[in-house]
Amino acid sequence: MKTGILGGTFNPIHLAHLRIAEEVREACALDRVLFIPAATPPHKPLEGEVAFDHRLAMVRAAIADNPAFAASDVENRRSGKSFSVDTLEILHREYPGDEFFFIMGMDSFVEIASWYEYPRLFGLCHIVVTARPGSRGGSPGELLPVAVADEFCYDGASRRLLHHSGFSVIFLEETFLDISSTRIRQLVAAGRSVRYLIPAAVEDYLHHHALYWGHARS
Template sequence: MDKQRIGILGGTFDPPHIGHLIMAQEAAEQCNLDKVWFMPNASPPHKQENGVSPGNDRVEMAKRLIDKVDRFKLLLIEFEREGPSYTVDTMKELKGKHPDTEFFFIIGGDSVEALHTWDRIDELVEIVTFIGVKRPGHEFESPYLDKIIAIEVPLIGISSTMLRERFRHEKNTKYYVTEEVREYIEVNRLYDKR
């Protein structure tokens, strides 16, 4: 039996947006993935805790983002254990739980170039294949290029930081996020004070 091919798209998802959907769909299509699991970080070690929305809000937004897409699934493994969420620990745990699955970790170009700073990266690249999303016409620079499948995705200039600002200042966010995510943010006034 062929191994199932699963892509993992991790992030703070604060908020999740259409760029995440496009990235996941393109990785799935171009790399022949069976599913993409969206994995919100519980306690991202590289982000200040007070600068990130509460985990329950980020989980709910991610859930609403992918709710109608059969190929996408929510993965809450990092909320099931305490402490900082290091990708190497998460992937070891996933490999133990799903030994017949081939895992791919989907990252953007900025993460590719910072890969050498990830915790226990030499160990991590031996247990997971990275899918690096390139900006059209831009080449990666990384000592781990031989461990990365490079794919090109249409340039979507949306960031969660930009969206938080747009919500805070009540600027247009239509089509940047799904209606379900936008409604959740507005009803709960998530970015009014930050």
């Protein structure tokens, strides 16, 4: 099975998350996409003091009408920081027959050298890098950290960076939707509408549980 992985705090999940997942699913012919909320994000603190269970419930509400989407609580079933390499190793044990496609934005990829044990990522999965149209500058190889550049070669036919493990880095242009979870939290805190920014089921959930009220920090 070809499985996409989309991680994040999902605080809250919004329509841009869903659109990116759908575009990668189609472009890479994925059988499913797993949405994995971070339990303890390693790179930045979690804003809004929203518990993992709430964020997972909002993800499940958002994807309920798409049979190709699923949610996983894998990062809440272990202690410590939610490092991606650890999550991928667990997923390999849980789904030993799956081929994984790890989805990230270009902004994250250019900073991947700051990730915990990042060289191991390239041997665990394909990495799908999404960017807004026309935003990628330079050759694909120039985007790699210098420390791992010699582990790759560029395949012009597929427009992929091929890793010696057999996995690859795939670059895709996305339909850019300028939506952020930070802005949604600010709007909710200010009592303003978030309609058409998040799925209706997520909007119902956060209002029912009074999430983000009074948390307008960026």
